[in-house]
Amino acid sequence: MDSETSFSQATLPIFNRENYDLWAVKMEAYLEALDLWEAIEEDYEILPLPDNPTVAQIKNHKEKKTQKAKAKSCLYAGISATIFSRIMSLKSAKAIWDYLKREYTGDEKIRSMQVLNLMREFELQRMKESDTIKEYSDKLLGIAKKIKLLESNFTDSRIVEKILVTVPERYEAYIASLENTKDISKITLVEVIHAFQAQEQRRLMREDYATEGALLAKS
Template identity: 40%
Template sequence: MASPSPSNTAFSFQSPSVFNGENYPIWFEKMESYLRGLDLWDAVESGAEVPTLKDNATPAQGALIDAMFVRIMGCKTTKNAWERLKVQFEGSERTKEMQIMNLTREFDTMRMKDSENAKDFISRLMRVVNQLRLLGEDILERRVVQKALVSLPERFEATVTSLERELSKMSLSDVAYALQAAEHKRVMRSEM
């Protein structure tokens, strides 16, 4: 039996993520993936005219609240609209470098608080790492794992010692599971 051709197959794309002025780098990544899925990203990058949807809007226009759309209304190409939004919400190269510097400082000085549990600490650490990665910084998983282990309070010393032997093979998920298991074990002992 022959597989159905794309024109015979019923499928639909999800609506694009709507940008409201917050978390531009995350929205941009979602929109790039969305437009690549529609095979439109090359047209956006080249400055070519992007095909319109049923309602004569481009996919990017449908992904903006009105307050954001008015910022790009005068743009003649989708590429110009993308560039205008990028400058307004990601900032210039200088602004971006300042953001990277501040996030790197936050990463370098980060420590797990005594009142914090492992899950919350790992989430806080990954928030900073992901923001750096969205700004173009290449942070190796090994560096993140090392940072997590050296930032733990004394109550995790035995866990860190046991993990250090396998450090080169570990992911941050492995560390998170080990820390959560140690916390769970500590809770179980205190309840006895």
């Protein structure tokens, strides 16, 4: 079994009418990995071979034709049986892709309302005293991912800003130190999360030492 066959069998995303935006992102990445996305994105026309074609022309013609057929086959395999009956008459991978997008993304007004609700949910988030920075950042990233699926202009810097202004007071000293040593506008989300996790670990170690000391003193 070659690597391409192994990949296609192991990772094909299946769409069953739910979470179209997520499926579309996964399927696009899947097709790109197999070098098939061009057949959908460009929807190129396969022209007939000229008289007395060269070996290179024959090879290119065959590759382009095979690429379109494989892309169509992947889309066939990546949808449930109930959806397949609705697209089986479409002739190209591009036509199938456009139909699914048109049918399952909803109109612009619906998408705008979804984005608005998600943005409201994002803005209302506050880190609880019992939360770890990983739990809180994962919650924010989950909302941000849904927003990015609906519109592409939601940046990680907004998540960084959200974390810095909504974490509990125990992080204030670190934030002040961060502001004095780094350009906040350039700090990455990974840097913030890792730095806060390191602070959490130091705090837990101090608490453990204090507990051990108290137990020794009592004994």
